[in-house]
């Protein structure tokens with residue numbers, strides 16, 4: 001009888017309880033929220049409370065001044081519309097979303113988190129601080145755009161009484177872990193767990209598959225994957241290992257391998273140009289998958305790290321095949337076996353990244369380029385991709401199957417168990 005891995009004995013840390021603005025939240029540039037706010041019977045922040053908070057912040061003179069100064073920017077109007085739309089939502093979007101809205105609003109209007117970290121027992125303020133702080137140095141313009149995208153997705157998924165701005169074909173769905181929008185011929189799938197560095201939990205794996213399948217059928221010409229906040233993605237969510245089914249750890253490992261195979265298969269088979277916009281550090285599976293993208297644009301803040309040996313694991317995402325082809329077997333070994341972390345410049349020199357941009361102009365430059373690509377004849381792009389990919393498809397599926405089977409075994413190993421336990425008990429980070 002195999003022994004249960006140590007990680008099976010750990011349970012995921014409890015989720016932070018319903019956030020609500022507490023008495024001592026003070027920002028040097030924003031108004032102090034009231035001493036207490038009404039909470040629902042489930043402890044959740046009320047929607048009114050959420051919009052009231054937003055309104056208070058907006059009504060503060062310094063913020064208004066800031067808004068006036070930037071009023072000439074094209075997206076400022078969208079931002080203001082989005083702030084109004086929040087107040088029109090008919091359904092409460094939930095605490096997680098409200099925290100995201102709060103964080104994006106603060107980042108868009110004040111820039112990086114400038115408040116002292118609240119104490120550990122100050123749960124609500126800590127949740128807000130964490131959400132804002134997780135956005136790192138995300139530029140104000142990007143935060144504003146993300147805020148607009150999030151509100152747009154809420155407006156459709158939560159039946160807002162307001163209309164989406166006419167003249168665009170923007171659309172969204174009610175994903176929990178993603179923001180998906182479609183505009184200017186581009187479907188953008190944004191990983192949206194910034195407080196967890198966009199780690200991929202089981203729900204996110206399923207939602208990405210769903211979003212890719214939808215994007216393959218929609219009328220956009222190209223599809224983009226990117227991350228919200230300061231990370232592109234920290235890879236597999238290590239708390240995935242804590243939820244053990246009745247069949248025990250073997251069943252857990254088997255289910256993981258099935259999920260991974262299906263997930264990677266969606267990238268192998270994706271029919272349209274698929275582009276990664278790597279906005280920050282990338283770890284694990286978010287790096288390996290890049291070998292299956294058609295172009296990879298990276299901020300110079302991004303890093304590329306596949307610490308599989310450190311984690312007692314082995315390569316996936318077809319990287320055992322794509323990486324040696326892309327960058328030579330020796331360079332692939334440095335990354336996949338020895339866990340060497342590459343800078344964006346190094347990853348570009350090795351061929352994993354198509355082009356690197358300064359972080360300050362990254363979003364602007366990349367999206368300008370992508371919009372131009374999206375105007376090209378979509379069928380021609382699709383057919384050209386098909387010719388390139390078809391030659392490799394069978395091989396890639398075979399590699400994927402083999403990698404998943406090897407990983408299934410690794411997940412039951414002591415080496416993997418210890419690495420996961422160490423992370424979950426906060427003894428180690430990458």
Ligand SMILES: CCCCC/C=C/C(=O)SCCNC(=O)CCNC(=O)[C@H](O)C(C)(C)COP(=O)(O)OP(=O)(O)OC[C@H]1O[C@@H](n2cnc3c(N)ncnc32)[C@H](O)[C@@H]1OP(=O)(O)O
Pocket residue numbers: 130195196197199200234235236237238239240256257259260283284285286308311313316423428429430
């Ligand atoms: C079923 C399919 C399986 C596919 C196989 C895939 C394999 C892989 O992807 S292997 C790579 C796995 N990833 C990691 O090992 C990364 C682990 N994370 C870290 O080492 C660090 O969090 C960091 C270096 C990514 C960032 O460090 P730092 O800037 O100090 O930020 P925090 O550690 O405080 O992170 C904030 C928050 O996010 C949580 N978190 C981040 N990454 C993950 C993750 N991969 N899994 C689970 N949780 C993650 C972190 O725990 C913090 O949470 P709170 O403590 O609740 O604030």
